[in-house]
Structures are given as C-alpha cells and as structure tokens.
Amino acid sequence: MSTHPERTEPTIVRTVAELKAAGRELLESAAAAGRTASLGLVPTMGALHEGHARLIAQARAENAVVVVTDFVNRLQFDDPADYERYPRVLEADLAVAGDAGADLVFVPEEREVYPDGRPRILLSAGTLGEKFEGASRPGHFDGMLTVVAKLLHYGMPDPATAAATGYRVYFGQKDAQQLAIVQRMVHDLDYPVEIRPVPIVRSAEGLALSSRNQFLSDAEAEAALVLSRSLFLMKERAEAHLPLAPDDALDMIASAPGVQLDYFEVVDPSTLEPLAFNCAETPFTGEALVLVAARIGSVRLIDNMPLRAD
Amino acid sequence: MSTHPERTEPTIVRTVAELKAAGRELLESAAAAGRTASLGLVPTMGALHEGHARLIAQARAENAVVVVTDFVNRLQFDDPADYERYPRVLEADLAVAGDAGADLVFVPEEREVYPDGRPRILLSAGTLGEKFEGASRPGHFDGMLTVVAKLLHYGMPDPATAAATGYRVYFGQKDAQQLAIVQRMVHDLDYPVEIRPVPIVRSAEGLALSSRNQFLSDAEAEAALVLSRSLFLMKERAEAHLPLAPDDALDMIASAPGVQLDYFEVVDPSTLEPLAFNCAETPFTGEALVLVAARIGSVRLIDNMPLRAD
Numbered sequence: 105m106s107t108h109p110e111r112t113e114p115t116i117v118r119t120v121a122e123l124k125a126a127g128r129e130l131l132e133s134a135a136a137a138g139r140t141a142s143l144g145l146v147p148t149m150g151a152l153h154e155g156h157a158r159l160i161a162q163a164r165a166e167n168a169v170v171v172v173t174d175f176v177n178r179l180q181f182d183d184p185a186d187y188e189r190y191p192r193v194l195e196a197d198l199a200v201a202g203d204a205g206a207d208l209v210f211v212p213e214e215r216e217v218y219p220d221g222r223p224r225i226l227l228s229a230g231t232l233g234e235k236f237e238g239a240s241r242p243g244h245f246d247g248m249l250t251v252v253a254k255l256l257h258y259g260m261p262d263p264a265t266a267a268a269t270g271y272r273v274y275f276g277q278k279d280a281q282q283l284a285i286v287q288r289m290v291h292d293l294d295y296p297v298e299i300r301p302v303p304i305v306r307s308a309e310g311l312a313l314s315s316r317n318q319f320l321s322d323a324e325a326e327a328a329l330v331l332s333r334s335l336f337l338m339k340e341r342a343e344a345h346l347p348l349a350p351d352d353a354l355d356m357i358a359s360a361p362g363v364q365l366d367y368f369e370v371v372d373p374s375t376l377e378p379l380a381f382n383c384a385e386t387p388f389t390g391e392a393l394v395l396v397a398a399r400i401g402s403v404r405l406i407d408n409m410p411l412r413a414d
Numbered sequence: 415m416s417t418h419p420e421r422t423e424p425t426i427v428r429t430v431a432e433l434k435a436a437g438r439e440l441l442e443s444a445a446a447a448g449r450t451a452s453l454g455l456v457p458t459m460g461a462l463h464e465g466h467a468r469l470i471a472q473a474r475a476e477n478a479v480v481v482v483t484d485f486v487n488r489l490q491f492d493d494p495a496d497y498e499r500y501p502r503v504l505e506a507d508l509a510v511a512g513d514a515g516a517d518l519v520f521v522p523e524e525r526e527v528y529p530d531g532r533p534r535i536l537l538s539a540g541t542l543g544e545k546f547e548g549a550s551r552p553g554h555f556d557g558m559l560t561v562v563a564k565l566l567h568y569g570m571p572d573p574a575t576a577a578a579t580g581y582r583v584y585f586g587q588k589d590a591q592q593l594a595i596v597q598r599m600v601h602d603l604d605y606p607v608e609i610r611p612v613p614i615v616r617s618a619e620g621l622a623l624s625s626r627n628q629f630l631s632d633a634e635a636e637a638a639l640v641l642s643r644s645l646f647l648m649k650e651r652a653e654a655h656l657p658l659a660p661d662d663a664l665d666m667i668a669s670a671p672g673v674q675l676d677y678f679e680v681v682d683p684s685t686l687e688p689l690a691f692n693c694a695e696t697p698f699t700g701e702a703l704v705l706v707a708a709r710i711g712s713v714r715l716i717d718n719m720p721l722r723a724d
Contacts, residue, residue: 120604223602224685225559225595228538249535250603257604261573263581268573285535291552292533293560294430375534 114172114198114206117391120258122335123210127169130207131261131268134168141166142270144300145259147252151191152200155313159274162302164205167272172201173210173255176215176329179247191315210258217254222358226250229285232376236395237281237406245285272298278312280395280408284376304407306332312407313396323362324400330360331396334368335409338394342411348383348392357398366397366404373410389413424508424516430568433520437479438572444478452580454610455580457562457570460484461501462510463624465615469584472612474515477582482511483565485527489557495507501625514598520568527564536560539595542686546677546705547591547716555595560594566605582608588622590705590718594686595702614717616642622717633672634710640670641706644678645719648704652721658693658702667708676707676714683720699723 117123127143144163148156152174163170174197181187194211201209226246229238233245257305262270275283287299305313310332311325320328332355341348343412350370357365370383373393392411427433437453445451458466462484467627473480484507491497504521511519514719536556539548543555571581585593597609599620615623620642643716644663651658660680680693683703702721707714 189584220602224540224542225599225602226538226540227603228536228556230534230536231536244536254602254604257606260606262606263571263573264579271573291534291537292530292564293537294564296570296572 114209115201115222116198117208117210118212119216120212121327122388123171123208123258124262126208127259128264130169135268139168140270141169141261141268142258142272143169143171143261143268143299145255145271145273146170146172147255147273147275148172148174148197149176149190150197151315151393152197152313153313155276155278157200157204158305159276159302160201160204160206162300163272163274166268166300169208171208171210172206173259175199175210175212175251175255177217177247177251178214179218179222179250180244181247182241182243196329217251225248227253227289232285232288235281235376236369236397245282248282249285249289253289253293253295256290256297260297261329270298271296272300274300274302277301277408277410278304278306278314278406280377280393280406284374284393288374310336312405314405316403316405319403320400324403327360327362328334328398328400328405330357330363332396333400335394335396335407338370339409339411342392345389345413346385347385347412348388348411350383352396353387357396362390362400364399366399368394368396370394370411382396416694424512426508427518427520428522429526430522433481433518434572435566436518437481437569437724438574440479441571449478449520450579451479451571452582453479453481453569453571455565455583456480456482456583457518457565457583457585458482458484458507459486459500461503461625463623463625464505465588467510467514467628468615469586469612470511470514470516472610473582473584475609477580479518481520481569482516482517483521483522483569484511485520485561485565487498487527487557488524488563489528489532490554491557491558492551492553493714504562527561533560537563537599542591542595542598545591545686546679546707547589555592558592559595559599559670563599563603563605566600566607570607580608581606582610583609584612586717587611587718587720588614588615588624590703590716594684594703598684608665620646620716626713626715629713630710634713637670638672638708638710638715640667641708641715641717644705645704645717648680649721650672652698652702652723655697655699655723657695658698658721660693660704667706674709674711676709678704678706680721 110294117126131141144167146159146163176190178187227249229245229249238245309329334356337353338348370379370392394409397406441451454477456469456473486500488497520666537559539555546554570593589680593611600609619639644666655672680702681688702718707716
C-alpha cells in the first residue's frame with residue numbers, strides 16, 4: 105500500500121453523517137484509482153503523542169483511507185473531575201494526525217455521540233473489566249467498550265460503497281487490557297472488522313511513551329525505567345526458554361527508589377487469567393503477557409510486554 | 415419490490431461463513447438483475463407460526479434477499495429446563511419459512527454461535543431489561559440482546575459486495591419489550607441497520623398468536639380473549655381522544671374466569687416508563703403502548719397495543 109505522496113491537512117468532520125459521506129467518497133476515489141479500497145480507523149481521546157502517531161502511520165501504510173477519531177468519552181471516566189481536566193488540544197492533535205497521514209479527523213460534539221445522554225444499552229466487559237486497571241475504576245471498561253462499539257459502526261464502510269474491501273481498527277498495545285477486551289468484544293459479538301494491535305513506542309532508555317511522562321521529575325523518570333527493565337528481563341528469559349522467575353523482577357522494582365508497585369502479573373494474553381504453569385520453576389514456552397502498574401511520586405504508569413517462545 | 419415468482423425450498427446454511435457467502439451471491443445476483451440489492455434478516459428461535467410467517471412475508475416484500483435465522487439461544491433462558499424443552503421442529507420451520515418466501519435459513523450449531531461457551535462480553539439492557547418480562551427472568555434481555563448483536567453482524571452485507579443497498583431486520587410487535595430494547599440498542603450503539611416492526615397477528619376472535627395458545631383448553635382460550643378485548647377498549651378510547659381510564663380494562667380482566675393478571679401498564683413506547691399524564695382523567699393524545707401479561711390456567715400469555723392519537 106502506498107504512503108501519501110504529499111502531506112496535506114486532514115479534513116475535520118464533526119457529524120456521523122459527514123464522516124460516512126467523506127469516508128465513502130475517499131473509498132470510491134481509491135477504488136476508481138485502482139487501489140484496494142480499505143479503511144483504517146484509529147480511535148483516540150486526543151492529546152496525541154508519538155505512540156498515537158505510530159498507530160496512525162501503521163493505518164496509513166495498510167489502508168487507502170485513514171480516519172482518526174478524537175473524542176473524550178465521558179462514559180469511561182469514573183471520576184467527573186478527571187474527565188473535566190482531560191487535555192483537549194485539537195490544534196496540536198490535527199498536526200500530529202496530519203503528519204502521520206490521517207485523511208479525516210472525526211471530532212464530534214458530545215451530543216452527536218450521546219444525543220440522549222447516557223445510553224440505556226451498554227456493553228459489559230464482565231470480569232475482564234473488573235481486574236487490573238478496572239479494579240480501581242468501576243465502569244471504565246464498560247464505558248470504553250460502549251464508545252468503541254459505536255465508533256466501529258460509525259467507521260464501518262457502507263455496503264453501498266462499491267468495492268470497499270477491508271476495515272481495520274488500530275489499538276496500541278500500551279493499554280493491553282483495553283486491547284484484550286476490545287479483541288474479545290469483536291470475537292464474542294462478531295464485529296466484521298479486523299483489530300490491528302500496534303506495539304508500544306519507547307524512549308531510547310525504554311520508558312513506554314505516555315502523556316503522563318511529562319509529569320515525572322528527572323529523578324522519577326530515571327526510577328521509572330525499572331518498569332521496562334523488569335519487563336525486558338522477563339522477555340529475555342522467555343526467549344531463552346528459562347523459567348520466568350518473576351520474583352527477580354519484583355526485587356528489581358522493590359529496590360528502585362520511590363516506585364510503589366500496584367501489580368506485576370504474568371497472564372494469559374486473551375483471558376488475562378494467571379498462567380496455569382509455575383513461572384518460578386517451569387521453563388517458559390507458549391504465549392503470555394506481563395502486566396505492570398506502579399506509582400512513581402504522584403504519577404501512575406502502566407507498561408506491559410508480550411512473551412512468546414515456541 | 416417483487417415477490418418470488420416461484421416458491422422454492424429455502425437453502426439451509428449452518429455456518430457464518432456459508433451464510434455470508436450465500437448472502438453475498440444472492441445480493442450480487444439481484445444487483446446483476448437490476449434489482450435493489452437489499453437484505454432482510456428475520457431472527458427467530460424456530461417453532462415458527464403464522465406470526466413468524468408474517469415477518470418473513472414482509473421481509474420478502476421489501477427485500478431482494480431474505481434470511482431467516484433459526485437458533486434457540488441458550489443465553490436468554492434463565493431456566494435450563496425451559497431451554498431443554500423449548501420446541502425444535504426444523505422440518506416444520508423450513509416449510510413455514512419456505513412458504514413465506516425465505517431464501518436462506520441459518521441453522522447454526524451452538525458451537526458456531528458460542529465457540530467458547532458463554533461470551534465474556536455481553537450487551538446489557540440495563541433498567542429496560544429489569545421490568546415487565548425481565549422482572550421474573552434475570553439476564554433474559556441481556557442474553558437476547560447479545561445474540562441479536564451477533565446475528566446483526568452475521569447478516570450484515572459485506573462492503574465488498576457491490577451494490578448492497580439496504581439492511582433491514584424484522585421483529586414482531588408481539589414481544590413489545592424485546593422490540594423496544596432492540597430498537598434502543600440499534601439507536602444507542604449506532605448499528606447500521608433498519609429495524610422493521612411487524613404488527614401482531616390475531617385469531618378471528620382477537621387472540622394474539624403464540625405457540626403457547628395450543629396449551630389452552632377451549633374454556634381458557636375463551637377466557638383469554640379478555641386480554642385483547644381490554645386492549646382494543648384502550649385503542650378505541652385513544653383514537654376517540656377520550657381518557658384511557660385503564661381501571662375499566664382492569665375490571666374487565668378481573669371479571670374473566672381463571673385469568674390471573676400479572677401486569678397491565680400504559681407506558682412510553684421507547685422508554686417503557688409510565689406515562690407522565692393522568693390516564694384516568696386526561697383526554698389521550700400522542701403515543702403510548704399498553705402492555706398486558708396474565709396467567710390463564712398454567713399458560714402465561716402476553717399481549718400489547720400501540721396507541722396513537724394526533
């Protein structure tokens with residue numbers, strides 16, 4: 105699939121009707137030009153950083169049409185104050201989205217997405233949404249799934265569009281639990297869409313990019329590196345078919361100054377349940393996911409690492 | 415839209431892949447023949463009677479391709495014994511579906527719909543699913559919505575199918591709460607589909623058709639007529655712009671031998687909340703829905719009537 109020959113400003117669309125009309129027009133142009141008329145959707149809550157840019161760039165590389173959605177979803181905030189102070193920086197977002205290759209940026213008013221206020225029918229993430237990040241945020245993943253279910257329908261190519269031949273939706277691996285739950289929704293409810301996970305973007309030292317990193321002091325940023333170091337230790341052991349022995353990683357984290365561990369777990373990537381084998385003693389084989397969350401000063405960070413050894 | 419020139423046996427499809435392939439082929443044939451390539455989906459749990467036939471016939475009249483789904487959805491039964499004894503009469507269903515004009519009948523094995531057993535991600539009907547029929551059947555409407563969400567995706571025309579130009583899904587008005595909840599799901603989650611409600615089919619005396627009517631004795635069937643009579647009384651008053659005065663209808667039902675009323679309520683058709691005006695004294699205007707449920711001997715029956723007066 106080609107990249108854009110020339111970077112242009114993305115088009116802002118504000119209503120679902122505009123989004124569908126503009127998406128259809130772009131798909132039809134692509135088909136008319138003999139290209140594979142697929143659409144890539146990148147759902148975001150704005151405040152775009154390099155991690156989002158990677159999502160958009162991958163969507164650009166794989167699809168004729170790229171749509172970024174930029175909407176702060178009230179439904180997934182359990183704390184109204186947190187919702188109110190969530191950054192809204194549309195001008196900066198448009199620059200990031202445009203540089204990364206978005207064609208359309210969907211920036212709806214809240215009443216466009218929730219015309220009747222809180223929806224009466226919601227998605228329920230069940231027990232998958234009650235652990236890890238969901239443990240302290242009741243309703244968060246139900247609210248996330250509900251807006252994703254809506255956004256998937258907004259972006260879905262209309263069958264009346266001749267020759268649309270693919271629909272892919274991009275999520276970052278950084279929010280591993282969100283990704284697992286969305287993949288499960290698409291599987292369980294048979295959404296006709298392909299979910300494309302995009303790897304975490306890290307600083308040169310290994311810190312997973314996050315809009316929250318800006319709140320770390322230099323010393324805290326240094327201390328935070330223990331999170332990715334502990335994950336890379338697990339990855340090395342997995343790929344060497346050694347026992348993961350997570351206690352060593354836990355010791356590393358415990359020895360870092362000012363790092364308060366929330367959780368560090370080795371789980372099944374799709375069910376997020378603890379692995380059935382003894383990580384301390386059994387040589388690693390198969391697939392797993394290591395999840396970590398910690399507070400460093402006043403900043404809470406999450407990170408994770410997929411493990412695989414055949 | 416034309417009716418079928420000649421009645422043929424419907425094609426049985428057993429997997430989602432077969433359903434999608436067969437649906438696509440029929441849509442493409444219709445488009446090639448210059449017809450409007452729309453698809454009508456009729457979700458059922460089988461045990462088809464004249465009420466279902468009416469749904470299928472309406473889908474036939476409005477669409478180039480008609481798909482009936484015939485699947486007893488374990489997820490919406492709160493009582494496993496009730497699930498086990500639910501009638502499964504595929505041969506008879508095929509005759510009804512074929513006579514009414516179905517092209518395809520989707521008859522999946524349970525493992526096709528629920529390959530991993532109970533889904534982890536469910537739809538939640540919220541408070542709409544907790545009243546009336548939901549009051550005595552916890553989880554019923556969540557399970558119904560979840561399978562409908564899946565079926566809507568199964569039947570959805572593939573954008574790669576050139577010229578598919580409509581997707582309609584048919585539900586009977588008999589199950590008024592189910593219809594209201596499905597309409598709310600499509601609205602709240604923006605399913606790209608049109609829900610088409612189909613009016614209740616009644617016997618000459620007025621009894622709403624139901625597979626349960628066969629369990630009524632002659633005397634019980636006579637007594638059961640009070641339900642539709644009470645509803646038609648409400649309809650006459652609504653259309654005459656009189657107060658509905660539901661106490662009169664309640665008196666009628668109370669005087670019928672062996673009829674144990676469960677509920678009789680005048681509600682808002684979309685929220686199922688009680689009407690905001692005084693039904694006893696205020697002349698009727700606008701829209702409403704009357705819901706009734708009663709036990710007659712060992713048989714529980716439901717019926718309802720939409721009211722409208724401009």
